[in-house]
Every structure is written in C-alpha cells, then in structure tokens.
Amino acid sequence: MPKSGTTGIIGTDKLRGGREQYHFSYHDAAESAFEASKKELDSSEDSLRLETGIRKFIEFLVSDSPRKEEDLAAGNNGKKMEIRAYPHSPLHAKLYIGKFGDDALDYGRVITGSSNFSESGLSGNLEFNVELKESRDVRFAEERFDALWKESVDLSDRFVADLEKKTWLNDAVSPWFLYMKMLYEYFKDDLSLDDDLVFDLPDGFMDLEFQRQAVASALKILNAYGGVFLADVVGLGKTFMAALLAKNLDGWKLVLCPPTLTAYWEETFRDFGIRRCRVESIGKLESLVEEGTEKFSFVFVDEAHRFRNEYTQGFEKLHQLCRNKKIILISATPLNNKYRDIFNLLKLFQSPKNSAIPGLPDLEGFFSALEKKLSPLDRRTPAYAQALSKGAEEIRDKVLRHVMVRRTRREISRYYADDMKKQGLVFPRLEAPHRIYYRLDGELGEIFDLTIERLRQFSYARYVPLRYLGESDGSVSEFELQQQLNIGGFMKTILVKRLESSFHAFRLTVGRFVRSYEKFIALFEQGKVLLGKNVDVFQLVHEDEDELLRRIESGEVREFPASAFRPEFARDLESDLFLLRSIVSLWERVGQDPKLDALFEALDTGESLSEGKMILFTESHETGEYLFQRLEERSPGEVLFFSSHGGRVGGRSLRPEDARRAIRESFDPKEEGGPLRFLIATDVLSEGVNLHRASTVVNYDLPWNPVRVLQRVGRINRIGARETVRIVNFFPTDRSEDVLGLEAAVKSKLQAFHDTLGEDAKYLGEEEETGGFELFGDRLYRKLVSTETFEGESEERSELEYLSLLRTLRDQSPETFAQLGSIPRKVRSGRRSPRNGNALLTFFRQGGLKKFFLCDEKGVAARELPFLDAADLFACPKDEPRVSPRLEAYYGMLARNKEAFDAAASPDRYAVSPSRKSNANETWLLRYLKTLKSAPATGDDERFLELLRVRLSEGAIPARRTQRARSLLGRADDPRKALEILRREIPEEYLAETEREDAPRSAGAREIILSAWLEGDDAR
Known part of the structure; x- marks a missing residue:
C-alpha cells in the first residue's frame, strides 16, 4: 500500500457528473x-x-x-x-x-x-x-x-x-470584491441586452443609449412575464421606445390610445416602418371585443393609468381583450397613492393568485396584506403617510422591479451623461412655478362666499334619482345605483371647477343646470321619470369634461313612474332649482373678471409671462372660447384655441387635423415656426404633441390634480426644448397686504372649494390624495408651488445607480470585471461596520427570486432588506480591509437568514382575505359551482365548469364580471339557466390557460450567493 490505512484513487470516467474521457492530462x-x-x-x-x-x-x-x-x-x-x-x-x-x-x-x-x-x-x-x-x-x-x-x-x-x-473556503476575497460580486450577480442579466435587437431609426431621430437600454429591458420583461410597464417620466420618448419595441416583435400589434392620439401613433409607427399593426381609440374597446382580436399577439395601451379601476366597463373590456396576449402598458404615472391601482393594471397580464412574479405567486394576498397594514391608521396622521410610503417602496422592490422600466430625467442626466453630451442634448431647467393672484374682495367676495354656501346645500337630486327610489322590484342593481351616485358626484364637482375656471363658464354651466332641472321637473309632474343610460364616470373622467356632460344628459333612457319615488325626491328637486336660480341671480350683477385682468396685467408687465410662445390650459371648453375671444382682441392672428371640437384661429374654425397642423407649424421645433404666440387648449392636447418651441405653460384653471398636469408640462419639458421652462398658476385670494397673509387667504379659498364637495372631492381628479394630517388647501398649494410636482420625479434613488457603476467597471476595468464571474458561490467576506454588535447580510437566489436578509447576534428574527438598503451595507472603498468572520456566530446567523428567506419565498406566505368584494364574489361563485356538480350536464358543460373553477381560483376573472354573475345567479331558478348565465358572463377566452415559458418564477433550489460579515464597533 502506498499509504498506511485506507486509501483510494479517483476514477476518471465520471467524476460527479463529468463526461466520459479516455485520456487525461x-x-x-x-x-x-x-x-x-x-x-x-x-x-x-x-x-x-x-x-x-x-x-x-x-x-x-x-x-x-x-x-x-x-x-x-x-x-x-x-x-x-x-x-x-x-x-x-x-x-x-x-x-x-x-x-x-x-x-x-x-x-x-x-x-x-x-x-x-x-x-x-x-x-x-x-x-x-x-x-x-x-x-x-x-x-x-x-x-x-x-x-x-x-x-x-x-x-x-x-x-x-x-x-x-x-470555493467558499476562499478567505482572500476583499469586501470591495464581494460588493462588486453582489452587483454582478444581481445585474448580470441586464448588462448586455441589446446585442440582437433591431434599432433602425427613421431619418431625423436620434439614436439614444438610454432608449436602447429601455427597449432591451422591456423586451426581456415582456418575454418573461407576458407584460411590461413603460413608465419613464414625461418627456423621455416613451412613444418612440414603444415603436422600437414593436419593431422587435413578430406578430400583429394593436395600439389602444386616447382618441386624440390615434393619428400621432399611426404616424409614429409608419415612420418606424412597423407593419402588421392597427391603432384604435380606447373608446372602441367594446366594438373591438365584439369584432374579435384573435389575430393580435401584442397590445400596447397608451395612458394605461386610465384603466386603474377594475369596476369600470372599460377595464372589463380591456381585460377580456388582453387575455392570452402580451401587454405593453405605457404611462408616466402607473403607481399612485392607491395600491389597488397598480394591482389592477398587473391583472391585465398576471393571474392574481397564480402570478409569475418571483416570490409572489399570490399577488392578491400581497396587496391585501399591504392594505391591511393601512386600515387601522388615521389618514390624517403622519403615521399613515409613512406607512403608505413604505408600502409603495415594498411594491417597487418586490413587484415593479420585475415588470417595469422607469427612469427619471435626473437618472438619465447622471448615468447616461456621456451619450447625452455626445448627442449635444440637455434637459431644460424648470423654474420654480410662478404665481399669479387674482382677488375676490368687496361685493365679488361676498357673492363668491354666498355661492359656495348654496352649493353646499345643493342635493343634486336630478342626477341621483335612484337614491330616492321606493321599494325596489330588483330591476335596479347595487352597481347601477353606485354608477348614478358617481354621476351625481361628478356633476357637483363640475360646478365647483367651473366657478374656479372662469365666471363666464360658471354662468353658462349653472344656466344649463337650471334648464335641465326645469325639463326634469316638468316630466315628473306628468308622472314620468326618465333616466339616462348609466355612464361610467371613472372611465370617462379622463376625457373632455364637456363631452362627458353631454353623454350624461343624453343617451338611452329608462322610464319609471313618478309614484315609484319617495316624497322627499320632489322636495329636493324644487329646493335645488330654487338654489340654482338664486345663484343665477347673484351672478347677473357681476360684470368684472379679476382673473382675466390679472392675466392681461402679467402679459403687460412681463414679470410672470415672458415674451415667448406660451400655452394656456383649461379643462373647460367655454373658458377656452372666452379666453380666445379676449386674447384675439389684444393680439389678432396670434391666438389659436384647440379642443376636441377642433380649432379656432382668427375668424376661422379648423378641423382637428388642420388645427394640429397649424399648431405644429408654430410650436414644434422641427418646423420653421408659424405666427402663433398663444395656444389655448383643453387637456386633449396635453398628450402626444410636442410643443417645446414654447417655453411657458399657463394653468389658467387650478390644477386640482398635479399628477394629471404633468402631461401639460411634459409637452414642453423634454429633450431638445428651450433652456428654461416656466409654469404659471393662478390662485384666488382675498385682499391681503403681506405675503404670509396672501398665502393663507389662497389656502383658505382652496379649502373652501374642497369642503363644498365633501366626500365627492374624489371626483376632482384621478389621484387619491393622502397625508390628511395636512389640510387639502395647504397640501394643494404646497404642491403647486413646488418644482418637483411638475417634473414628475423626486430624489428617490434607483437601481440604475448601481447598474451604472457595474457597467463602468466592465468598460474601464475589463480584467477586474472578468474576475467577478470566477468568485465562487457562497463566498463570504467581512469588514468593520459602525453598528452595535456583529451582523450578517446574505444574498439569496431561487430561480428568478433575489432577496437580501440581515440578522445580528441579538437573537431577533432576520429581516429582509430592499436592494438599495442592502447595497448601502455592501458598499465600501476598494481598499477596505478584510475582517474574518467569527465562524460560530457566522453559521448561527446564516441559519436564521436561511430560515427567513425560506419563509419569505413560501408560496403560502400571504393568506388571502375573503373580505374584499371581488374575493367575496369569487368565493360565492366557487361554492355555487359545487352545487352544479349534481345537476345533469354534458361532457362539454363539465369541462367548462372545471376550467371556470380553476380560473376563479387563480383570480383570473375580472371583478365586474364576477360581481354581475353573482347578482344574476342569485335569481336563477334552475341549473340550466345558471349554466347559460355563466357562459354568457364569462366568455371562453377567459378559460384558456396563459403560459409564460420564460417566466423566472421562484422555482428550484435556494442558492446562497454570498454573505457579508459586518463587525460592530463593540465587537473589536
């Protein structure tokens, strides 16, 4: 024997999975x-x-x-x-x-x-x-x-x-190399994404690295998860990125966009040479579903945040259309203050209870758990705002980082600086918003206060008759009642908005209300109540408000006998009409317009309004007409008014396409430059049009929802615009001699508008404002005087900071970068840390799931860290000295980190609460399906019911459909009729399984990528 005792030779045919070899060096x-x-x-x-x-x-x-x-x-x-x-x-x-x-x-x-x-x-x-x-x-x-x-x-x-x-026995890895290894393992799939992509750009389009990277990332996400959010802030070219993405997709593409943007999308896709595509207005969803969309493989949804409410008809139709397709959601503001908003958009390409998001198969449970943390907190306290912010951070870290591409101007300027410099591009500087005050004092102030008081007494009975209906015969559903209450809230908001917009618009709007009430009461006295077809206010609130008013007043009607309503209905109708007539009487005495006077004074002095081209935005068509007439008198031939009806310039009316052409000639920097200086527009122009020859945006109406006004500013605050951009807001106030008193008066007026609406203040805009510890007036004023509000970005850090660092290492130190791939798995290193006690930070991976956990020697449970927090702990200078871990403590803490990861990665981590309505409806339907098992059924019926059971269990059926199905089944008197209802309400396309082959779910074994030993001050 060569050695005493037991010994052996390693065989060379198969060494733990090695291939057969017949000669070895x-x-x-x-x-x-x-x-x-x-x-x-x-x-x-x-x-x-x-x-x-x-x-x-x-x-x-x-x-x-x-x-x-x-x-x-x-x-x-x-x-x-x-x-x-x-x-x-x-x-x-x-x-x-x-x-x-x-x-x-x-x-x-x-x-x-x-x-x-x-x-x-x-x-x-x-x-x-x-x-x-x-x-x-x-x-x-x-x-x-x-x-x-x-x-x-x-x-x-x-x-x-x-x-x-x-192997992990390596004790020579420095803390800095561990830091770089962490970044490498976290980002390695994002380093070289665009090698095989097509980037054929039309003449005149710049080849920008940040847009290439966005397209490459979006394609990777789309293939993995079946959907992606293109969510860069306004002005970075999301439409062009979408076109480049479409160029790399093989199959028919359907683009859904606001009706005012169809021509713009068609032109963009035509310029990029994209074939097999169709552009349609989002208003045609119903007809598209009826027509059939089977040939489309990809759906692009512009202004996707319009579909954040799952109980709208628009969401229901879009959800049906998106089934078994890959979805591209385009929006600068997809994540608002309501967690459910982003969750509902996720439902367009993920099953709520069977998602492909790594570590979160049960999205329903995840979002319910976040909402449960908020429910006991008072919205008026800082604690609520802090919890809301923490929940949003958790959504970004655990959900959106997998499915969203979003960068800000600051990030592009910082991390793509070389490319921007090479292209000769800069972002314009946004000045602090300017304020123009107009005074409501003297008799006018008294009229304003009286008007506010009477609007508070207004019941809006004419618009919510179902609220007064007597004993119901079952023909009116709870959903229909809620839709009508939405209409009432919207009409109440319209009056308040018009009062702030212009006295001219307010007088005309009140006059229409009076005539509408007079006609309604006349029919009521004849024994008839005619109700218009339900209008989906939350879906249409993004459209032209005047168009929404028209749809409320017209459309299909249902007739009820007047005797079906409770006596207080007639009393409230008469009371409302009396209040409206008294308001008309008040405003007949008003001949002045301090707001318009303030505009003209600013134009004359040039202090707030410069000499350049400017855009004046208003939500009211009537205010726009009024402004056009008055400005045209001052500056003939220099003013154009644009709305959904078309345009007006000089004494001529223009078709929408001719008006847009005239606007481009004067305001698009690619054109020679036309004679127009003033562009008055409703919000239909705040999307999809480049106007950055102008340098000033005037919000003539108060921007009740600053998120929405981002789109206005985004028309001029974009790459290649003028060096500075100015925003001007108008504020109502009382007479005041000092600045502090002036601001207090402004806030008081804003609060008065808000308090007039009460609970209906939510109809002011799509954003649910929080932070209720601050009065609405104070909060809105603070936002409107902040530059950050109109840039659409804050100083929040992003992962791009670290991805850029890794790219720099790859490009400038390729030899060092190459070493990162050879650093073994489970490696560890240590360094000193300014903390009390030792701690261990471990990076785990399981399939596509990546998580960081930290624990210390105190024995408390390990806690998960978001990437940015973990990166801060890993970060260190290149010459940071290495500290060897204390092995007994190291293995104890590693075991606790592993235990915490396993619990976090468990598919059963989030238990779904059946308390939400959508869950309650799903649970009810699942129980109902069990009762149908004993009923006679064909093989096809049995297959349908089984597939329906599976999809309901996955949460794949939209809430509105389950709600309606439950309501109808409650009145079904036999199984055959019940089956007909189910087949009608839940079409076959919902039953087909959607499989994402590339989805990096959290399947497979848990991997320990690396660990950092953090030695505390008191441990030395």
Missing part, C-alpha cells in the same frame, strides 16, 4: 477531480462541523506524514493524505480495501460493487455490494490498486489550491 485530471468536489461543496450543508471537517481534510493533505521519508521512498508525496487520479483509461470500479494489523487473524477486507462515497451511494439509492474476506482476494485487489497507483498522478497540491481559491 494532468490538468484534465485535476480539473475533473476538483469540479466533482466543488459541486459537492456547493450543495453541502452549511455548518461549522462540516467546515471544520473540510479544513481538517485539507490539513491532512498538506501536513507531513509521521513516516515522511518512508512514504517518499515509496514514490508518494510524503503527506498524511494524498489524492491521485488515473488518467489513462476509464476507471469506473468502486473498490474499498482495508488492511488489519500484523497481529490480526485476517489480512483485511475488500468491498466492491456499485456504491461510492456519496449520500446517494450510501443511503439514497438501491445499491449492490459484496465483501471479500479471503486473503488472496484482498492481496489481488491490493496488487491491482498498487499498479494503478503507480501510474496515477498526484493532485493533492492542485486540489488544495483550487479548494482554497475556487
């Missing part, structure tokens, strides 16, 4: 032997006992044998233990030889068979082995072994070197 043998051991180490248990054993094994391989001279003389390496490999031919035999001492009765033992020294070889598999005791058998085996040993190669030194460098 020394290098080949060493590599193959090491890879087998490395794989074993990578999957080994994490314990101090195991590491101690491995290091003892290494110690035997490097320590001299007690009989070193004798061992060397025998042709061995003189160490306590030696590893050799036979390189000449496949060696597959498993042979174990044991020799006894000289005084033993037997010479030894030989065990041979199918088992090797591994878990599966010793206990996991069914093996067959024999033990031989005869001395001649043992000697024969010994002789064969000795012959092979002499022809084998010594791998010991190489094996030890590889173990100590290429």
Whole structure:
C-alpha cells in the first residue's frame, strides 16, 4: 500500500457528473477531480462541523506524514493524505480495501460493487455490494490498486489550491470584491441586452443609449412575464421606445390610445416602418371585443393609468381583450397613492393568485396584506403617510422591479451623461412655478362666499334619482345605483371647477343646470321619470369634461313612474332649482373678471409671462372660447384655441387635423415656426404633441390634480426644448397686504372649494390624495408651488445607480470585471461596520427570486432588506480591509437568514382575505359551482365548469364580471339557466390557460450567493 490505512484513487470516467474521457492530462485530471468536489461543496450543508471537517481534510493533505521519508521512498508525496487520479483509461470500479494489523487473524477486507462515497451511494439509492474476506482476494485487489497507483498522478497540491481559491473556503476575497460580486450577480442579466435587437431609426431621430437600454429591458420583461410597464417620466420618448419595441416583435400589434392620439401613433409607427399593426381609440374597446382580436399577439395601451379601476366597463373590456396576449402598458404615472391601482393594471397580464412574479405567486394576498397594514391608521396622521410610503417602496422592490422600466430625467442626466453630451442634448431647467393672484374682495367676495354656501346645500337630486327610489322590484342593481351616485358626484364637482375656471363658464354651466332641472321637473309632474343610460364616470373622467356632460344628459333612457319615488325626491328637486336660480341671480350683477385682468396685467408687465410662445390650459371648453375671444382682441392672428371640437384661429374654425397642423407649424421645433404666440387648449392636447418651441405653460384653471398636469408640462419639458421652462398658476385670494397673509387667504379659498364637495372631492381628479394630517388647501398649494410636482420625479434613488457603476467597471476595468464571474458561490467576506454588535447580510437566489436578509447576534428574527438598503451595507472603498468572520456566530446567523428567506419565498406566505368584494364574489361563485356538480350536464358543460373553477381560483376573472354573475345567479331558478348565465358572463377566452415559458418564477433550489460579515464597533 502506498499509504498506511485506507486509501483510494479517483476514477476518471465520471467524476460527479463529468463526461466520459479516455485520456487525461494532468490538468484534465485535476480539473475533473476538483469540479466533482466543488459541486459537492456547493450543495453541502452549511455548518461549522462540516467546515471544520473540510479544513481538517485539507490539513491532512498538506501536513507531513509521521513516516515522511518512508512514504517518499515509496514514490508518494510524503503527506498524511494524498489524492491521485488515473488518467489513462476509464476507471469506473468502486473498490474499498482495508488492511488489519500484523497481529490480526485476517489480512483485511475488500468491498466492491456499485456504491461510492456519496449520500446517494450510501443511503439514497438501491445499491449492490459484496465483501471479500479471503486473503488472496484482498492481496489481488491490493496488487491491482498498487499498479494503478503507480501510474496515477498526484493532485493533492492542485486540489488544495483550487479548494482554497475556487470555493467558499476562499478567505482572500476583499469586501470591495464581494460588493462588486453582489452587483454582478444581481445585474448580470441586464448588462448586455441589446446585442440582437433591431434599432433602425427613421431619418431625423436620434439614436439614444438610454432608449436602447429601455427597449432591451422591456423586451426581456415582456418575454418573461407576458407584460411590461413603460413608465419613464414625461418627456423621455416613451412613444418612440414603444415603436422600437414593436419593431422587435413578430406578430400583429394593436395600439389602444386616447382618441386624440390615434393619428400621432399611426404616424409614429409608419415612420418606424412597423407593419402588421392597427391603432384604435380606447373608446372602441367594446366594438373591438365584439369584432374579435384573435389575430393580435401584442397590445400596447397608451395612458394605461386610465384603466386603474377594475369596476369600470372599460377595464372589463380591456381585460377580456388582453387575455392570452402580451401587454405593453405605457404611462408616466402607473403607481399612485392607491395600491389597488397598480394591482389592477398587473391583472391585465398576471393571474392574481397564480402570478409569475418571483416570490409572489399570490399577488392578491400581497396587496391585501399591504392594505391591511393601512386600515387601522388615521389618514390624517403622519403615521399613515409613512406607512403608505413604505408600502409603495415594498411594491417597487418586490413587484415593479420585475415588470417595469422607469427612469427619471435626473437618472438619465447622471448615468447616461456621456451619450447625452455626445448627442449635444440637455434637459431644460424648470423654474420654480410662478404665481399669479387674482382677488375676490368687496361685493365679488361676498357673492363668491354666498355661492359656495348654496352649493353646499345643493342635493343634486336630478342626477341621483335612484337614491330616492321606493321599494325596489330588483330591476335596479347595487352597481347601477353606485354608477348614478358617481354621476351625481361628478356633476357637483363640475360646478365647483367651473366657478374656479372662469365666471363666464360658471354662468353658462349653472344656466344649463337650471334648464335641465326645469325639463326634469316638468316630466315628473306628468308622472314620468326618465333616466339616462348609466355612464361610467371613472372611465370617462379622463376625457373632455364637456363631452362627458353631454353623454350624461343624453343617451338611452329608462322610464319609471313618478309614484315609484319617495316624497322627499320632489322636495329636493324644487329646493335645488330654487338654489340654482338664486345663484343665477347673484351672478347677473357681476360684470368684472379679476382673473382675466390679472392675466392681461402679467402679459403687460412681463414679470410672470415672458415674451415667448406660451400655452394656456383649461379643462373647460367655454373658458377656452372666452379666453380666445379676449386674447384675439389684444393680439389678432396670434391666438389659436384647440379642443376636441377642433380649432379656432382668427375668424376661422379648423378641423382637428388642420388645427394640429397649424399648431405644429408654430410650436414644434422641427418646423420653421408659424405666427402663433398663444395656444389655448383643453387637456386633449396635453398628450402626444410636442410643443417645446414654447417655453411657458399657463394653468389658467387650478390644477386640482398635479399628477394629471404633468402631461401639460411634459409637452414642453423634454429633450431638445428651450433652456428654461416656466409654469404659471393662478390662485384666488382675498385682499391681503403681506405675503404670509396672501398665502393663507389662497389656502383658505382652496379649502373652501374642497369642503363644498365633501366626500365627492374624489371626483376632482384621478389621484387619491393622502397625508390628511395636512389640510387639502395647504397640501394643494404646497404642491403647486413646488418644482418637483411638475417634473414628475423626486430624489428617490434607483437601481440604475448601481447598474451604472457595474457597467463602468466592465468598460474601464475589463480584467477586474472578468474576475467577478470566477468568485465562487457562497463566498463570504467581512469588514468593520459602525453598528452595535456583529451582523450578517446574505444574498439569496431561487430561480428568478433575489432577496437580501440581515440578522445580528441579538437573537431577533432576520429581516429582509430592499436592494438599495442592502447595497448601502455592501458598499465600501476598494481598499477596505478584510475582517474574518467569527465562524460560530457566522453559521448561527446564516441559519436564521436561511430560515427567513425560506419563509419569505413560501408560496403560502400571504393568506388571502375573503373580505374584499371581488374575493367575496369569487368565493360565492366557487361554492355555487359545487352545487352544479349534481345537476345533469354534458361532457362539454363539465369541462367548462372545471376550467371556470380553476380560473376563479387563480383570480383570473375580472371583478365586474364576477360581481354581475353573482347578482344574476342569485335569481336563477334552475341549473340550466345558471349554466347559460355563466357562459354568457364569462366568455371562453377567459378559460384558456396563459403560459409564460420564460417566466423566472421562484422555482428550484435556494442558492446562497454570498454573505457579508459586518463587525460592530463593540465587537473589536
């Protein structure tokens, strides 16, 4: 025997999964032997006992044998233990030889068979082995072994070197290399995404690196999850990015956009040479569903935030249309203050209870858990705002980072600075918003206050008659009642908005209300109540408000007898009409217009309004007409008014396409420049039109929802615009002599508008304002005087900061970057940290799921850290000295981090509460389906019901459909009728399974990527 005791040779045919090889060099043998051991180490248990054993094994391989001279003389390496490999031919035999001492009765033992020294070889598999005791058998085996040993190669030194460098036993990795390794493992899939993409740009379009990167990232996300948010802030070119993305998609594309933007999208896709595409208005969703959209593979939804309410008809139709397609959602403001907004948009391409988001198969449970944390908090307290912000951060870290592409101007300027400089591009500087005050004092102030008081008494009975309906016969659903209450709230808001917009618009609006009430009361006195077709206010609130008013007043009608309504209905109708007539009487005495006077004064002095081109936005068509007439008198031929009806310039009316052409000639920097200086527009122009020859945006109406007004400013605050951009807001106030008193008066007026609406203040805009510890007037004023509000971005950090750092390392230090790939898995390093006590930060991966957990020696549970917080703890200078972990504490904390990760990655982590209406409806329907099992049914019916059960369990059916199905089934009197209702309300396309082949779910084994030992001040 070359060594005393038990020994062996590593075979060369299959080394723990290695391929068969018939001739090995020394290098080949060493590599193959090491890879087998490395794989074993990578999957080994994490314990101090195991590491101690491995290091003892290494110690035997490097320590001299007690009989070193004798061992060397025998042709061995003189160490306590030696590893050799036979390189000449496949060696597959498993042979174990044991020799006894000289005084033993037997010479030894030989065990041979199918088992090797591994878990599966010793206990996991069914093996067959024999033990031989005869001395001649043992000697024969010994002789064969000795012959092979002499022809084998010594791998010991190489094996030890590889173990100590290429496995987690490596104690030489510095804290900085650990930091870079963390970034590499986190971002490596994002480093080179655009190699195979098509970037054919039309003439005149700039090739911008940040747009390329966005398209590459979006394509990766789209293929993985079946949907992606393109959510860059306004002015970065989301439409062009969408066109570049479409160019790389093979199949028919459907673009859904606001009706005012269809021509713009058609032109853009035509410029980019995109074929097999169709552009349609979002108003045609119903007809598209009826027509059938099977040929489309991809759906682009512009202004996707319009579909954040799952109970609207628009969402229901869009959800049906998106089924089994890949979805691109385009919006600068997808995540608002309501968690459900972003969740509902996610439902367009993810099943709520069977999602592909790594670590979050149950999105419903995740969002319900976040809402549950908010429910006990008072909205008027800072604690609520803090909890809301923390929840939004959790959504960004655990959900949106997987499915969203979003960058801000600051990020582009900072992390793509070289490309921006090369292209000669800068973002304009946004000045602090300017304020123009107009005064409501004297008699006018008294009229204003009286008007506000009377609007508070207004019941809006004419618009909510279902609220007064007597005993219901079941023909009016709860949903229809809620829709009508929405209309009432909207009409109430219209009056308040028009009062602030212009006295002219307010007088006309009140006059319309009076005539509408007079006609309604006349019919009521004849014994009839005619109700217009329900209008989906939340879906249409993004459109022209005048168009929404028209739809409320017209459309299909239902007739009810006047006797069906309670007596107070007639009283409230008469009271409302009396209040409206009194308001008309009040305003007949008003001939002045301080707001318009303030505009003209600012134009004359040039203090707030410069000499350049400017855009004046208003939500009211009537205010726009009024402004056009008055400005045209001052500056003939320099004013154009644009609305959904078309345009007006001079004495001419223009068709919408002709008006847009005239606007481009004067306001688009690509054109020569036309004669127009003033562009008056309703919000239909605040989307999809480049107007950045202008440098000033005037919000003539108060921007009740600053998020929405971002689109206005975005028309001129974009790449290539003028050096500075100015925003001007008008504020109502009382007479005041000092600035503080003036601001207090403004806030008081804003609060008065808000308090007039009460609970209906939500109809002021799409944003649910929070932070109720601050009065609405104070909060709105603060937002409207802040530059940050109109830039659409804050100083929030993003992952782009670290991705840029890694790219810089790759491009400027390629040799250092190349070393990152070879740093072993489960590696660890340590450094000093300004904290009390030692801590361990561990980076885990499981499939597409990546998480960081931190724990300390105090024994409390490990906690998960968002990437940015974890990155801060990993970050250190390149020369940061290494500190060795204290192994006993290290393994204890690692075990707690692993336990916390396993709990967080569990698919059952979030329990779904059935308390929400959508869940309640799903639960009710699932129970109802069980009752149908005993009813006679065909095989096709049984298949339908089983598929429906599965989809309901996944949360894949829209809330509005489950709500309606439940309501109808409650009145079904037999199983056959129930089945007809289910087939009608839940179409077949909802039953087909959607499979995302590339989805990086959190399947597979948990991997420990690396750990950072943080040694506290008090531990030194």
